[in-house]
Every structure is written in C-alpha cells, then in structure tokens.
Amino acid sequence: MNPRLAKAVVNGVLVAVSAIVLFPLLWMLSVSFMQSGEANAFPPPLLPGHATLANYEALFARAGMGHYLANSLAIATAMTLLSLAFNLSAGYAFAKLQFAGRERIFQTLLGALLIPAQVAMIPLFLLMKWLHLVNSYGGVIVPGMAGVFGIYLVRQYARSIPDELLEAARIDGAGEWKIFLRIVLPLLKPIVVTLAIFTFLASWNDFMWPLIVLSDQHWLTAPVALAALSREHVQDNELMMAGSVVTIVPVLVLFIVLQRYYIQGLLLGSVKG
Amino acid sequence: MSSQRAAWTFVTPAMLVIGVFFGLPVLAAFALSLTDFDLYALADLHNLRFIGLTNYVEVLQAPLFWKSLLNTTYFVAVGVPLSIAASLGAALLLNSPLARAKGLFRTALFAPVVTTVVAVALIWKYLFHTRYGLINYTLGQFGIDPVDWLGDPHYSMPAIIIFAVWKNFGYNMIILLAGLQGIPVELYEAARIDGASAWRQFRHITLPSLKPVLLLVGIITMAGYFQLFAEPYVMTLGNPLQSTYSVLYYMYEEGFMWWSLGRASAIAFLLFALILVATRVLLRIARRGGDDA
Numbered sequence: 001m002n003p004r005l006a007k008a009v010v011n012g013v014l015v016a017v018s019a020i021v022l023f024p025l026l027w028m029l030s031v032s033f034m035q036s037g038e039a040n041a042f043p044p045p046l047l048p049g050h051a052t053l054a055n056y057e058a059l060f061a062r063a064g065m066g067h068y069l070a071n072s073l074a075i076a077t078a079m080t081l082l083s084l085a086f087n088l089s090a091g092y093a094f095a096k097l098q099f100a101g102r103e104r105i106f107q108t109l110l111g112a113l114l115i116p117a118q119v120a121m122i123p124l125f126l127l128m129k130w131l132h133l134v135n136s137y138g139g140v141i142v143p144g145m146a147g148v149f150g151i152y153l154v155r156q157y158a159r160s161i162p163d164e165l166l167e168a169a170r171i172d173g174a175g176e177w178k179i180f181l182r183i184v185l186p187l188l189k190p191i192v193v194t195l196a197i198f199t200f201l202a203s204w205n206d207f208m209w210p211l212i213v214l215s216d217q218h219w220l221t222a223p224v225a226l227a228a229l230s231r232e233h234v235q236d237n238e239l240m241m242a243g244s245v246v247t248i249v250p251v252l253v254l255f256i257v258l259q260r261y262y263i264q265g266l267l268l269g270s271v272k273g
Numbered sequence: 274m275s276s277q278r279a280a281w282t283f284v285t286p287a288m289l290v291i292g293v294f295f296g297l298p299v300l301a302a303f304a305l306s307l308t309d310f311d312l313y314a315l316a317d318l319h320n321l322r323f324i325g326l327t328n329y330v331e332v333l334q335a336p337l338f339w340k341s342l343l344n345t346t347y348f349v350a351v352g353v354p355l356s357i358a359a360s361l362g363a364a365l366l367l368n369s370p371l372a373r374a375k376g377l378f379r380t381a382l383f384a385p386v387v388t389t390v391v392a393v394a395l396i397w398k399y400l401f402h403t404r405y406g407l408i409n410y411t412l413g414q415f416g417i418d419p420v421d422w423l424g425d426p427h428y429s430m431p432a433i434i435i436f437a438v439w440k441n442f443g444y445n446m447i448i449l450l451a452g453l454q455g456i457p458v459e460l461y462e463a464a465r466i467d468g469a470s471a472w473r474q475f476r477h478i479t480l481p482s483l484k485p486v487l488l489l490v491g492i493i494t495m496a497g498y499f500q501l502f503a504e505p506y507v508m509t510l511g512n513p514l515q516s517t518y519s520v521l522y523y524m525y526e527e528g529f530m531w532w533s534l535g536r537a538s539a540i541a542f543l544l545f546a547l548i549l550v551a552t553r554v555l556l557r558i559a560r561r562g563g564d565d566a
Contacts, residue, residue, distance in 0.1 A: 006371055007371040010366060010369045010371040010372050011371070011372060011373055014366050014367075014372055014378050017363065017366070017382070018378055018381040018382060021381060021382055021384070021385060021439065022381055022384065024393065024396045024397065024400060024439070025384065025385075025388070025393075027396070027400075027407070028393075028396045039399070040405050041405065042404060042405055042410070044405050044406070044407050044410055086286050086287040086290060087287060089283040089284075089286070089287070090283060090284050090286070090287035090288070092283060093280050093283035093284045094284070097276070097279070097280035097283060098276065098277070098280065099277050099280035099281060099284070100277070102280075105284075105288070112291070112295065112296070112299075114549070114552075115299055115545060116496070116499075116500055116541075116544065116548060117295075118521060118524065118541050118544070119298075119299050119302050119541045119542065119544075119545050120294075120295050120298035120302060121298075121528075122298075122302055122305060122528050122534050122537050122538050122541065123297070123298035123299075123301035123302050123305055124294060124295075124298040125528075125529075125534075126534070127294070127298060127301075142294065143290075143294040143295070145290045145294075146286070146287035146288075146290035146291050147291070148291065151287060175279075176280075176282075176283075177279070177282075180283070201387055204389065205387075205389045205390065207389075207390060207391055207502075207503045207506075208502055208503065208521075208525070211506075212525075222389075223389050223390070223391040223392065224391075226389075226391050226395070227391050227506065227507050230398075230507065237399050241395070241396065241399075243392070243395070244389075244392035244393065244395050244396055247389050247391070247392040248389055248392045248393070251387055251388065251389065252384065252387060255384075255387040256380065259380060259383075262387075263383075266444070266447055266448070267447065267448065267451050
C-alpha cells in the first residue's frame with residue numbers, strides 16, 4: 001500500500017472509532033438540554049431544538065440530585081484520604097522495612113486478590129448492621145479504608161527508594177515516622193496522586209456495595225440514586241440524561257486532568273505484576 | 274528491635290482493616306453458607322441452625338441458578354473475547370507509527386472506562402430503544418428491521434455485551450499498548466527484510482510476543498465479567514424472561530430481597546469456585562499452546 005494512503009487509512013479509522021466511542025457521551029449531553037419528551041421522536045434528534053436547562057433544574061430542585069452528589073463527594077473524599085494514610089504506610093513498610101513474616105503476609109495479601117469482593121459482602125452487611133453503620137457514610141467508607149491493590153501499588157513504587165537514603169537518616173537519629181513523613185512521602189508523590197485518583201474514581205463509581213448498605217434515601221450515593229430515579233421516571237429520558245451528565249462529568253474531568261497518573265498506575269498494577 | 278516495632282505500626286492499621294472487613298467476612302461467609310440464616314435468624318440468632326451442605330445442594334437443584342449460570346457464562350464466553358479483540362484492535366491502531374495525535378485518541382478511547390456504569394447504562398438503554406433508539410435508526414438506514422434489543426430474550430444479552438465491550442475495552446487497550454511497545458523493533462525489521470507481509474508479522478511476531486500479556490488480560494477480564502451485576506440491574510432487571518439474570522443478581526436477590534443470607538453466601542462461594550476453575554482452564558490452555566509453539 002502506498003504510504004500516504006496507509007497513513008490516511010490508519011488515521012481515518014482512528015477518527016471513526018473515536019467518534020463512535022464518544023458518541024454516546026456527546027449524545028447524553030445533547031439530550032440533557034432537550035425539552036421533556038423531545039428525544040422520543042423518530043428519527044431521534046441529534047441536537048436540541050431549543051436548548052433548555054429545565055432538566056437540570058428539575059434534577060436539583062425536585063429529585064434532590066445535589067444532595068446525592070454531595071453524599072458521593074463526601075464518601076469518595078473520605079475514602080481517598082483514609083486509604084492514602086493506610087495504604088501508603090503499609091505499602092512502604094512492605095517495600096522497605098524489615099519485620100518477621102513480611103514476605104509471607106504479603107503473599108497472603110496477593111492471594112486474597114483472587115477472592116471476589118462479593119464473597120465478603122453478606123457477612124460484611126451483618127457486621128455493619130452490628131456496628132450500626134448501615135445507612136451511614138461509615139458503612140460505605142470503613143470497609144474500603146485499606147486495600148490490597150493500593151498496598152501493592154505503593155510497594156511496587158516504593159521499592160525504588162534507595163536504602164542508603166533511609167540509612168543515612170537513621171544514622172542522623174531520625175525516627176521511623178519522621179523518615180516516612182519527611183523523606184519517603186515526598187519521593188512517593190507520583191504514586192500518591194495515582195492512588196488518590198484510583199480510589200476516588202472507584203469509590204464514586206461503585207454500585208453494588210452502596211446499593212446494599214444504603215437503603216435510606218437520605219444517604220444514597222449518586223449512582224444508587226440515579227438507578228432508583230430511572231425506575232421512577234422510565235419515560236423521562238431527558239431528565240435521566242441530565243442525571244447521567246452530572247454523575248459522569250466530575251469523574252471524567254478528574255480523569256482528563258490527571259490521566260498521566262491514572263495510566264501510570266494502571267500499568268504499574270498489571271503489567272509489572 | 275525498635276525498628277521491628279516501628280514497622281508493625283506502619284503495617285498494622287491496614288492489616289486490621291483488611292482482616293476485619295475482608296478476611297473475617299470471607300471466613301464468616303463460608304460458615305454462613307452452612308447455616309439456614311434467614312429473616313428469623315436476623316431477628317434472633319437463636320433461630321440459626323447448622324444445615325451442612327443443604328444450601329449448596331438446594332442451589333444446585335434450583336433451575337434459576339442454572340439459568341443465571343448459563344446467562345453469566347454466555348456473557349463471559351462471548352464478552353471476554355470480543356472485549357479483548359476490540360482492545361487489541363485499538364492498541365494496534367494507536368501503536369501504528371502512522372497514527373497522529375495518539376494522546377488525544379488514547380484519551381477518547383479510554384474515556385468510557387472511567388465513567389459510572391449506572392449512568393452510561395442509562396444512555397445505552399435509550400440507544401437500544403426499539404422505536405426511538407439511534408441504534409435501530411442506524412440499522413434502518415441499511416434496511417434492517419427494528420430489533421427489540423432489551424425486550425427480546427434473544428437480543429438482550431448481546432445488547433448487554435455490546436454495552437460492556439464499549440465500556441471496558443479501553444482498560445485492556447492501555448495494557449496491550451504497553452505490551453506492543455515492548456516488542457523490539459528489530460524483530461519487525463528483520464521480518465520485513467525477509468519479505469513477511471503485515472499479516473504474517475502480526476501472526477508470527479506480535480501475537481506470540483503478546484501472549485503473556487494477553488493471558489493476564491484474559492484472566493483479569495474474565496474474573497471481572499463473571500461478576501456481572503450493575504448492567505442488567507439498570508438496563509433489564511434481569512429480564513426479559515430472565516435472559517440477563519446473572520449469578521450475582523441471583524445472590525443479591527436471595528440475600529437482600531429474600532434475606533436468605535445463608536443461601537446467598539453459598540451462591541457467592543459457587544461463583545468464586547467457578548472463577549477459580551475457569552482461571553485454571555485458561556492457564557492450562559495457555560500452557561498447552563506454549564508447548565506447541
């Protein structure tokens with residue numbers, strides 16, 4: 001094939017595939033600005049005839065979406081901060097500190113990755129009920145405060161820290177926590193960002209566990225509320241698309257801004273495993 | 274040994290969280306699966322009885338379990354190869370030296386991965402709408418009659434598979450792209466000098482080099498796809514005629530609609546065993562393939 005033609009074909013296919021992949025998201029945005037019932041037409045309209053914010057107004061004023069988004073934000077933020085604290089310290093210790101049984105414990109943790117989270121969900125629900133954490137932020141946050149994947153990610157990254165650096169600090173009489181906070185954490189900065197965005201996105205998008213542990217409307221996260229709303233408003237597509245927009249846009253923007261870190265973590269977590 | 278003690282203070286908090294909120298529940302789930310834990314036991318633990326393997330026997334005799342297993346297996350058997358094929362195709366395109374603006378395309382193709390399942394499932398539910406959906410409209414342009422995607426038991430699972438491929442292919446695309454970039458350029462140069470066609474280069478250099486990555490991606494994707502739940506929950510409620518009812522959906526309903534928590538735990542363990550067996554099979558196939566090569 002002649003090189004210019006080949007180039008046109010490769011890039012043409014990329015443009016076409018990207019357009020198809022992005023189309024549902026763009027269309028969601030377009031429909032969210034349509035008048036109620038406007039999308040129920042044949043052929044389906046691509047752009048709103050008269051763009052309106054009515055769906056967003058209804059979503060926040062009547063359906064209480066602002067409250068659910070605030071729930072999601074609070075839960076995802078708390079989970080991110082807590083899991084950073086737990087996973088960074090543990091991952092660093094598995095990489096750089098000596099203690100009896102270190103390798104065996106770490107291997108056990110990796111083995112636990114094989115067990116699907118759903119196996120634990122039923123007793124976990126009973127445990128949460130016993131702790132009075134059902135229908136509370138805590139019920140969603142507490143089980144996710146530390147995770148094997150996060151610890152693994154930090155350990156992989158922290159192994160590149162030179163031992164001499166830590167030894168020198170110890171000789172200077174610095175305590176282990178001081179070394180961790182002053183020397184190690186700054187070096188771990190890229191993986192801190194990676195872990196933060198991973199945890200935040202996973203928490204924001206999570207569905208099954210919040211669905212189980214939150215049943216009181218007051219505590220619902222945005223995805224759980226959206227699923228419930230869609231059952232009430234089966235016909236109101238424009239409203240539901242507005243609901244999808246406000247649920248997706250925060251995570252999409254976060255990803256686009258920090259994608260370098262996200263993709264780095266994705267590769268660190270799988271290929272080098 | 275103060276440094277030992279310091280190390281433990283770093284590790285213990287995370288270990289406690291994982292132990293109490295994951296390890297313990299997993300063990301408890303097994304114990305629970307051997308009891309008749311239900312709404313009465315939930316009210317008063319004195320109503321709890323040890324019933325041995327009865328839950329497993331009953332689940333394995335329930336037609337609905339086999340139905341859900343068949344549906345889930347269908348989703349995995351068709352969805353995983355399709356997803357990986359899409360990922361590989363996209364990775365090959367992005368890896369082509371001819372491709373421009375790679376970063377932009379990569380972001381575009383990856384975007385669905387970070388979206389919220391529930392929200393995008395609602396979009397696709399509407400795209401699949403029999404009368405007003407854009408998919409049937411597009412098919413209509415090619416003279417194809419409208420398909421009742423989410424209302425016809427023959428098309429409901431294919432619709433969910435199409436949605437899942439769209440949602441997930443970007444993840445493996447990134448991993449495969451890294452794998453492609455790790456293949457030495459010299460291999461292709463040597464092949465080109467020998468006059469090997471693009472297809473033969475793909476068949477004899479790209480695929481064998483990618484094999485370990487493909488296996489890894491296959492196992493991760495398969496384990497994930499066995500956990501099908503949110504898609505049917507939002508798009509079809511497991512219908513029509515329970516054609517999209519998955520094993521996890523069954524566990525969810527047994528556990529949190531009927532509060533048969535003992536039986537739901539047994540279902541969870543059966544799913545776990547299924548994933549382990551499927552992983553073993555995949556590894557064995559890969560190893561056998563390796564011997565031939």
